[in-house]
Amino acid sequence: MPANRFNGFTKYGVGIGLRVPHYQHILEKKPVVDWFEIISENYMVDGGRPLAVLDQILEQYRVVQHGVSMYFGSAEPPNREHLRRLKALVRRTNTPWLSDHLCWGSVDGTYSHDLLPMPYTWEAVRATARKIREVRDFLEVPVIVENVSSYAEFHVSEMTEWQFLTEVVEAADCGILLDVNNIYVSSRNHTFDPYDYLYAVPRHRVAQIHIAGHSKYQKYILDTHDHPVIDPVWRLYARAIELIGPTATLLEWDDRIPSFNEVHNEALKANRFVARAVEAVS
Amino acid sequence: MNLDQIQRDMFEAVRTPLTSTERMKPRTLEGRSTREIANRVIKPNDRLTSVERLEIYNRQYWFRLISTFTDDFPGLRAITGAHAFEKIAVAYLADCPSRSFTLRNLGSCLESWLRDNPEYIRDVETIALDMVRLEWADIEAFDGSCAEKLTEDDLPALGEDPSFRLQPYIQLLDLSFPVDELLLHVRRRQDVVPFSSNAVNAQHRTKLRRSALPAPEKIYLAVYRLDDSVYFKRLDSEAFALLDALRSGLPLSRAIEISVPYVNRPLDRLTSQMRDWFSNWASLGWFTKSTSGTDH
Numbered sequence: 001m002p003a004n005r006f007n008g009f010t011k012y013g014v015g016i017g018l019r020v021p022h023y024q025h026i027l028e029k030k031p032v033v034d035w036f037e038i039i040s041e042n043y044m045v046d047g048g049r050p051l052a053v054l055d056q057i058l059e060q061y062r063v064v065q066h067g068v069s070m071y072f073g074s075a076e077p078p079n080r081e082h083l084r085r086l087k088a089l090v091r092r093t094n095t096p097w098l099s100d101h102l103c104w105g106s107v108d109g110t111y112s113h114d115l116l117p118m119p120y121t122w123e124a125v126r127a128t129a130r131k132i133r134e135v136r137d138f139l140e141v142p143v144i145v146e147n148v149s150s151y152a153e154f155h156v157s158e159m160t161e162w163q164f165l166t167e168v169v170e171a172a173d174c175g176i177l178l179d180v181n182n183i184y185v186s187s188r189n190h191t192f193d194p195y196d197y198l199y200a201v202p203r204h205r206v207a208q209i210h211i212a213g214h215s216k217y218q219k220y221i222l223d224t225h226d227h228p229v230i231d232p233v234w235r236l237y238a239r240a241i242e243l244i245g246p247t248a249t250l251l252e253w254d255d256r257i258p259s260f261n262e263v264h265n266e267a268l269k270a271n272r273f274v275a276r277a278v279e280a281v282s
Numbered sequence: 283m284n285l286d287q288i289q290r291d292m293f294e295a296v297r298t299p300l301t302s303t304e305r306m307k308p309r310t311l312e313g314r315s316t317r318e319i320a321n322r323v324i325k326p327n328d329r330l331t332s333v334e335r336l337e338i339y340n341r342q343y344w345f346r347l348i349s350t351f352t353d354d355f356p357g358l359r360a361i362t363g364a365h366a367f368e369k370i371a372v373a374y375l376a377d378c379p380s381r382s383f384t385l386r387n388l389g390s391c392l393e394s395w396l397r398d399n400p401e402y403i404r405d406v407e408t409i410a411l412d413m414v415r416l417e418w419a420d421i422e423a424f425d426g427s428c429a430e431k432l433t434e435d436d437l438p439a440l441g442e443d444p445s446f447r448l449q450p451y452i453q454l455l456d457l458s459f460p461v462d463e464l465l466l467h468v469r470r471r472q473d474v475v476p477f478s479s480n481a482v483n484a485q486h487r488t489k490l491r492r493s494a495l496p497a498p499e500k501i502y503l504a505v506y507r508l509d510d511s512v513y514f515k516r517l518d519s520e521a522f523a524l525l526d527a528l529r530s531g532l533p534l535s536r537a538i539e540i541s542v543p544y545v546n547r548p549l550d551r552l553t554s555q556m557r558d559w560f561s562n563w564a565s566l567g568w569f570t571k572s573t574s575g576t577d578h
Binding site for chain 1: 323
């Protein structure tokens with residue numbers, strides 16, 4: 001199940017995000033890492049250090065692209081310059097699949113640079129699925145969409161978030177980047193059972209999983225990616241792996257970034273659950 | 283409400299500048315009630331009102347943009363001081379919100395915006411504009427495109443009066459203050475690693491001492507890249523004029539004619555000086571094989 005048409009029939013293990021503070025360590029020490037995820041927008045430039053480092057990384061490692069500003073859910077059409085640069089990067093990295101978020105974030109070409117939550121309506125399902133298809137057809141690479149953490153819900157919503165996710169990926173015929181930390185964060189912010197969400201996800205479409213840490217505030221949780229993964233999220237991950245099978249997994253750590261080894265060791269904890277899932281299957 | 287209207291209303295509220303205590307303002311920039319928008323669009327829950335939930339996004343929008351802006355313009359912040367800098371950031375970002383999919387371009391209009399709004403840099407206008415030009419040039423030089431370098435073997439094919447093309451990443455600046463030294467000083471006091479992610483931004487505030495400002499001094503600067511690092515190189519006025527003329531596409535003879543006066547100067551010294559310049563520039567890889575001009 002994990003190697004499927006949504007992740008280019010690959011079997012990637014546990015990766016981490018490629019981040020600037022770790023460049024020197026990676027290039028000098030060449031640590032063994034299953035794969036790196038890059039934020040596409042950081043490398044959609046004309047030249048210089050970002051691309052020079054990326055090219056060195058590509059010589060030794062497998063790289064998968066993850067975007068933060070395609071905004072599949074924005075009511076406006078895709079930005080053509082964005083698509084053109086993204087396609088050039090896809091050719092450079094040879095990414096087996098490409099992910100971005102099930103969210104919106106721009107209006108009339110003005111960008112929020114945030115992952116704003118979708119109203120879960122049938123109109124939004126149709127518009128979002130249409131845009132995902134358009135982007136995938138242009139890029140000629142499998143596109144998968146990630147569920148986001150959210151802090152608000154809309155009066156107009158006609159379904160749950162997991163129903164919305166399912167409807168969109170079915171209509172677009174695309175894969176899912178299942179972020180179990182985001183499921184947990186949203187479940188606390190909106191008071192639902194995260195396992196209801198997990199059990200409803202179309203498993204055959206899950207191409208990759210994200211794990212991360214977050215920050216608790218008095219009345220809500222923020223998806224800050226600046227802490228280790230907490231036990232309830234690991235338990236959710238373990239159950240996801242049991243249901244879906246061993247799946248390419250990526251730890252996100254984007255703020256107050258510790259040493260490379262600390263980030264990598266935190267990510268490798270996922271292997272315990274993957275091993276159990278493999279045992280269970282065999 | 284349809285998708286388009288929901289997104290327009292919510293975004294209008296999200297991009298409303300925060301109050302001095304970092305809360306959502308009662309009115310958007312267009313004058314509409316943020317409370318009315320929140321109540322109409324966002325559902326409350328058992329812990330947060332509609333306004334409070336919308337306010338989370340409003341705060342994150344400004345935290346993220348101001349954080350990026352601060353990372354990009356530490357030199358301007360050192361000149362104006364933190365308080366005035368934050369006022370500039372909010373006013374600029376309210377007038378010129380991001381029109382790019384990447385935060386890299388957030389400050390692309392800052393110089394022209396400050397020229398139109400000089401009240402934000404009163405008393406430090408010239409040095410502040412110099413610094414903004416330098417900091418934007420630094421961003422452009424960092425990741426601008428690099429064309430194939432011109433080598434000695436390529437020279438015969440250029441003809442008798444060649445048009446030398448400069449690397450697109452090279453930025454030429456004539457400045458009224460030595461802001462290059464000031465910026466290097468500011469950077470030594472801090473360590474900035476900007477990059478995009480999809481994490482929510484926590485508000486990081488760094489303490490800042492407003493820098494002592496240097497005396498005016500006319501300088502000519504090339505901002506360039508070597509081995510993927512950006513450097514500032516001071517040039518004398520004639521070398522700067524010559525590079526500027528070459529960048530505009532003039533053939534060598536005409537570029538020299540308008541930038542290097544011959545009057546009362548020994549020809550051999552002039553020739554020797556120009557040979558040194560070109561040798562140095564070529565060793566830095568500043569000339570390209572391209573004959574179609576640069577982006578500038």
